[in-house]
Amino acid sequence: MISVPMEHGLILAGVLFAMGLVGVLVRRNILFTLLSIEIMLNGAGVAFVVASAHWHKADGQVVFLFILAIAAAEVSVGLALLLALYHRFKTLDVDAVSRMRG
Amino acid sequence: MHALLYLIVSLLAVAVDFFLLGAPFVAALEVIIYAGAIMVLFVFVIMTLNVGAPGTEPAGRRSAGRAWIGPVVLASVLLAEVVYVLVVSAGGVSGGSSISPEEVGRTLYGPYRIGVELASLLLLAGLVGAYHLGRRRSSEEREGER
Amino acid sequence: MLQLLGLIIAFPLAGFLVLAIGGRVLGKKAAAVIGVGSVGVSAVLATLVAWAWQGQAYTQEAWRWMHAGSLDVQVALRLDELSLVFVLVVAWVGFLIHLYSARFMAEDEGVSRFFAWMNLFVASMLILVLADDLVVLYLGWEGVGLSSYLLIGFWYKDRANGRAAMKAFIVTRVGDAALAVGLFLISTTLGTLQIQEIGTRALQQWPVGSGVAVAAALLLLAGAVGKSAQLPLQTWLPDAMAGPTPVSALIHAATMVTAGVYLIARMHVVFSLAPGVMTLVAILGAATMLLAGCSALTQRDIKRVLAYSTMSQIGYMFLALGVGAYSAAVFHFVTHAFFKSLLFLAAGVVILGLGGEHDMFQMGGLRRKLPKTFWVFLIGALALSAAPPTAGFASKDLILLEAWGSESGGAWLLAAGLAGALLTSMYTFRMVFLTFFGPAKTEPGEPVNDAGVVMGIPLAVLALGCVFAGLLNFPAALGGSPMLVDFLKGTLGTAPGAHAAPHVEMALTAVSVFISLLGIVIAWALYVVRPELVRGLVRTSVGSVVRGLWFDGWGFDRLYDVCVVRPFTWAARVNRRDVVDYLYRGIAWVGVMFHVALSRTETGEVRWYVAGVAFGAVILVAILVWL
Numbered sequence: 072m073i074s075v076p077m078e079h080g081l082i083l084a085g086v087l088f089a090m091g092l093v094g095v096l097v098r099r100n101i102l103f104t105l106l107s108i109e110i111m112l113n114g115a116g117v118a119f120v121v122a123s124a125h126w127h128k129a130d131g132q133v134v135f136l137f138i139l140a141i142a143a144a145e146v147s148v149g150l151a152l153l154l155a156l157y158h159r160f161k162t163l164d165v166d167a168v169s170r171m172r173g
Numbered sequence: 174m175h176a177l178l179y180l181i182v183s184l185l186a187v188a189v190d191f192f193l194l195g196a197p198f199v200a201a202l203e204v205i206i207y208a209g210a211i212m213v214l215f216v217f218v219i220m221t222l223n224v225g226a227p228g229t230e231p232a233g234r235r236s237a238g239r240a241w242i243g244p245v246v247l248a249s250v251l252l253a254e255v256v257y258v259l260v261v262s263a264g265g266v267s268g269g270s271s272i273s274p275e276e277v278g279r280t281l282y283g284p285y286r287i288g289v290e291l292a293s294l295l296l297l298a299g300l301v302g303a304y305h306l307g308r309r310r311s312s313e314e315r316e317g318e319r
Numbered sequence: 320m321l322q323l324l325g326l327i328i329a330f331p332l333a334g335f336l337v338l339a340i341g342g343r344v345l346g347k348k349a350a351a352v353i354g355v356g357s358v359g360v361s362a363v364l365a366t367l368v369a370w371a372w373q374g375q376a377y378t379q380e381a382w383r384w385m386h387a388g389s390l391d392v393q394v395a396l397r398l399d400e401l402s403l404v405f406v407l408v409v410a411w412v413g414f415l416i417h418l419y420s421a422r423f424m425a426e427d428e429g430v431s432r433f434f435a436w437m438n439l440f441v442a443s444m445l446i447l448v449l450a451d452d453l454v455v456l457y458l459g460w461e462g463v464g465l466s467s468y469l470l471i472g473f474w475y476k477d478r479a480n481g482r483a484a485m486k487a488f489i490v491t492r493v494g495d496a497a498l499a500v501g502l503f504l505i506s507t508t509l510g511t512l513q514i515q516e517i518g519t520r521a522l523q524q525w526p527v528g529s530g531v532a533v534a535a536a537l538l539l540l541a542g543a544v545g546k547s548a549q550l551p552l553q554t555w556l557p558d559a560m561a562g563p564t565p566v567s568a569l570i571h572a573a574t575m576v577t578a579g580v581y582l583i584a585r586m587h588v589v590f591s592l593a594p595g596v597m598t599l600v601a602i603l604g605a606a607t608m609l610l611a612g613c614s615a616l617t618q619r620d621i622k623r624v625l626a627y628s629t630m631s632q633i634g635y636m637f638l639a640l641g642v643g644a645y646s647a648a649v650f651h652f653v654t655h656a657f658f659k660s661l662l663f664l665a666a667g668v669v670i671l672g673l674g675g676e677h678d679m680f681q682m683g684g685l686r687r688k689l690p691k692t693f694w695v696f697l698i699g700a701l702a703l704s705a706a707p708p709t710a711g712f713a714s715k716d717l718i719l720l721e722a723w724g725s726e727s728g729g730a731w732l733l734a735a736g737l738a739g740a741l742l743t744s745m746y747t748f749r750m751v752f753l754t755f756f757g758p759a760k761t762e763p764g765e766p767v768n769d770a771g772v773v774m775g776i777p778l779a780v781l782a783l784g785c786v787f788a789g790l791l792n793f794p795a796a797l798g799g800s801p802m803l804v805d806f807l808k809g810t811l812g813t814a815p816g817a818h819a820a821p822h823v824e825m826a827l828t829a830v831s832v833f834i835s836l837l838g839i840v841i842a843w844a845l846y847v848v849r850p851e852l853v854r855g856l857v858r859t860s861v862g863s864v865v866r867g868l869w870f871d872g873w874g875f876d877r878l879y880d881v882c883v884v885r886p887f888t889w890a891a892r893v894n895r896r897d898v899v900d901y902l903y904r905g906i907a908w909v910g911v912m913f914h915v916a917l918s919r920t921e922t923g924e925v926r927w928y929v930a931g932v933a934f935g936a937v938i939l940v941a942i943l944v945w946l
Binding site: 092095096097098099104165166168169170 | 922923924925926929930933
């Protein structure tokens, strides 16, 4: 158990989040969008755990557990949606499902 | 497919990070649930879709180059803001001591009991939703036309 | 008995309301009875009030109109010498003309409309002359303007009449606006609009010749000039002859056009504080008198001759006012009301008898065909030309005497007055000779051969007035006494030139008589004996130019067209899309632009929406961190 300056950990979290964000914005394949969301969630989790380690309390880890639960639920529903979308539109291009435009 | 594998590697790395910070419980959890369950789900979906080896990236004409600029700028601005805040504020250290699973458990079922209940509700909702969305019957076409 | 003062106005006003609302139901006969009757009652009441009047100024307060700051306006009627004279003239001449028009307009289907508006006119004019407060006077002022517009355009089916009505209204509007500004000025500087109060306060607060006094007097003068058709707002009066002849008689000869004279006489205190403006009044009067006289000499339409004649005679009244002889002006107003309305009504008989013919050169020899009309017309013409011993002679003589005796421009004004007198008798008798003498060109038709009883009575009464009204103020040199002037002294003071020596007066009278008769003789020579002379004169190059100029009223219409009407219509054309409107359309346009811009953000693409969220997050963090 080494001690690390908190900034480093939080910057790691920030970088992960930013990369996930870029992925969501750029990728046209829904699958990759979902993956990028996972990365963002992971980044948030890192931030919480780093904070918990700073304060030497377990609360951050508990929150990370919740984040995990959220991610799990979201992934299952998201993938089900993805499957439904694929059966409907025969493509995984997220721009193809823009029928609710202006 | 390859992207999935790289993501799993990333998750494992993060798990190691957690372990180093003195949070072995969440490290284990990261590996088991995140890398173990969620990513496996992705693998299943890819298998089901049978999307082919290189992925279903259509022609990549817009994804190449131009489409990256905006998002990269946006994300880097956000990152820069966060980094700025972190750098100018007073620092602290994290890590140094380990927090045992027992402690986490006590905290979880202590003050955060209600979160547990809500999380289980959420998982139930996700379950139901995934089941409903994944249903495929011949009458679905008729339902869709209504 | 004096409390009946308010009823004098109430009867014609009630007549107007009844006829306006129920006119069509009542039918022509009832409408005529109501219309004539209301003014008749009013005239009788006016006589009763005059008989009961003791000589003290009597004010009848009705109610408070408005009270704002220091300005307190009461609706009040004031009976003093000046208003009494005007009320009697307006009511009685009005009644006679109403009686005449009962027969004149009998064939017209708009009879109830006609009498409704004539009654409105009489009511407004009475309000004007009885007003104790300038705001009430302005009410009457606007009322007569409105009635004038309505009556000029009475035969609305012909668009030219509507245009003439609009021209009258718009030109007088210029004067009305100036009058309103004058009212504003007086109320802000003196704090009141009650006429007697204005007099006392102005004498206390305004030094003679001060800027305020001059400004106020000029604005009042502008209003008077508009209503009385003097230079430079005189262009509307000849065109106003498009209305029925009784209208021309009542409004544009006897009463409304004299409202300006009344205003100046009423507000003479303010005018006396601005001697420069007084001189201007005299000059405008003299100029109009001469210009109009020249124009009258070339007209073909008999009513237009009379219109220019009215303009010219009011010029005489303004001349008298300008030299401070207010009573003389009022006297001339009285006599003018008689002979001018007589001339108009007689002309109406001629026009009706010839089936609508207005052109004098198409008339002739009517002396034998319309004898009664001829005699009354002759009496009126003699009065207009100031031939002794008619009323016109007495009043014009008085004005000339005053003009000579005044300090400002005595000789010049007298010369102008005499020139005007010459022109007057020339054009008047040109009219007489062309219409009644010479070979007959048209046959009198059946409907009105000569004046019947209903039309004849007013003509007779007015003719009597022309002869005997002069006795009110006959020249002292010929045995008369200045009764009217003495009577009006209470309100109007004495005139500067009134105390001339008897031999001067005799000489002046002789000269003016000579000039009048000279004019008659010249007219006789040119139009009866040798008509070819005039034709030859007109055909020369100089003659035709001069004639054209005079015929057009000295080109004022064209001047105003170029200077005012054309720029205005050009500006209206350029501004057709209304520059001010751009402000409101701009607001709408901004809204639409926002709509267009914002609709473009709804693309339906998920990635776009995520980008939006991320962008918002960036902004939020920035705010939290740096602000």
